[in-house]
Amino acid sequence: MIPDRIIEQGTLTTNGSRSAVEVRIPWYRALPGSCIAGAKLSIDGIPAAPETLRWEMNGTEFTFDELRTNTDEWWFPLDSAVLSGEVPLAAGDGEHTVDVDLTLYIPYIVISDNEVLHIEEHDTKTMKAVNA
């Protein structure tokens, strides 16, 4: 697994109330939207409220509720997705600490009669923010 590369260095953008960062899959193969079970985004220790989180993949933005049933859009290992949420960033050009948690279902590893393995991965990186 490749959790150290979840957050793409230097990709933090902000437009005031919302902030976004590019994320990479910490797994070796493509997974569909239905297997992207959830994410958390915090900047400088301030978490985005879960209902404000959005996931952009293949040029389309989704809520995590929309991803739950989506088996048409896939997260390819070479692609960055964009995770965004309501986190106001302080003005200025200082460094920010970005934390991302990801929960992924691994659809071929069956662990009980009606359940497959899920993995929870975390990454932290420090970077400056760019105005979107």
Place this chain on the structure above:
Amino acid sequence: MTETLGTPIQGVTLYSFTRASHQREYDLEALIRKVAADGYGPGLEIIGFSSFRGFPAIEDSFAGWFKDLVVEAGLVQTSLAVNADIGIHRDRLLNQDELIEYMRLQIEAAAKLGFPIARVQISLTPDSMEQLAPIAEKNNVTLALEVHADQYASHPRILALRDRYEQVGSPYLAFTADWGATVTGFAPSLLEAYRRRGASEDLLAAVVDLWNGYYAEGPPANQQIHGQRFGSFIGLAAQNGRPELGIDFAINGTGLFGPARVEDWLEILPWVRHVHGKFFGIDENHEEPSVPVRELVTLLVENGYSGAISSEYEGWHWNHWQSPFDIVRDEQAVQRSAASNAGSRMITDRAEAASVLAAHLARPVPHLN
């Protein structure tokens, strides 16, 4: 032993180089060319969902480009690893019709891309394999179900598959033997990775002792024992004040390092059409310290195996400090040396590999004695 010694085909799966490809250091074409130029082939295995965007939908023009590239590079396609994503809907498992359709699309993709084998997975039951046999035949793609730690050749689930294969009698139903089922030690490179995460020498020694005890007992007879072993690694980490390492110890200790004996493969060997030369690292003597590569190659050669051995380096998960390319190079040297010591050789020439693989896949349907 058979009268004729096997001549396994040297090869590699691009999975071994996951980090290099994930970090966009080599795109698919560059990685295939590097495999050829550095001599890791001629056998080439690829995971569909890792390397082909939009898989299993494959455009005709892409398939043509890909097949031309492989030939131009001087490689031979061995196996397309496909996935039985039975849990793709988060709230339920696929029903039988959905699963067969899901696999059909991938088998057709294997055929279109020119792979003679599709690696399939343990979540396919004997009934599923029987249902897939005519689809495999129509596409001329052999289905080689992967026997992977925490399963092993004499595991009841695998023997049930083997017995159904014999009953069905299709030449398209087979196994991929993954050497992770027959490991002899907890990989030292993984211990080094834990050391770098601050695990104490006492804790690491305890992890090794626990695993060695299970090796002495042999593979778990059922899921209950498997679960107990899984839990014991978690407990050990907690007792030693490092509970955050427990799941990792457990997943690797029971899911990657399978403690079956090398001879266990004889239970299914006539149905083995592809081999994953799973390994985890190379030591200072240029040997694999935890996978008995020499014994495994000897067993295959002495039993007439002439399919591909796809070197599958798994240590990339934790080993960030060594080049996977150097490690695969060294492991393949061990394989060639072992084949030579067994009185045979590994095939490294493209044309010879192509003809040997075709003959290997055209062998008669095996039967139990």
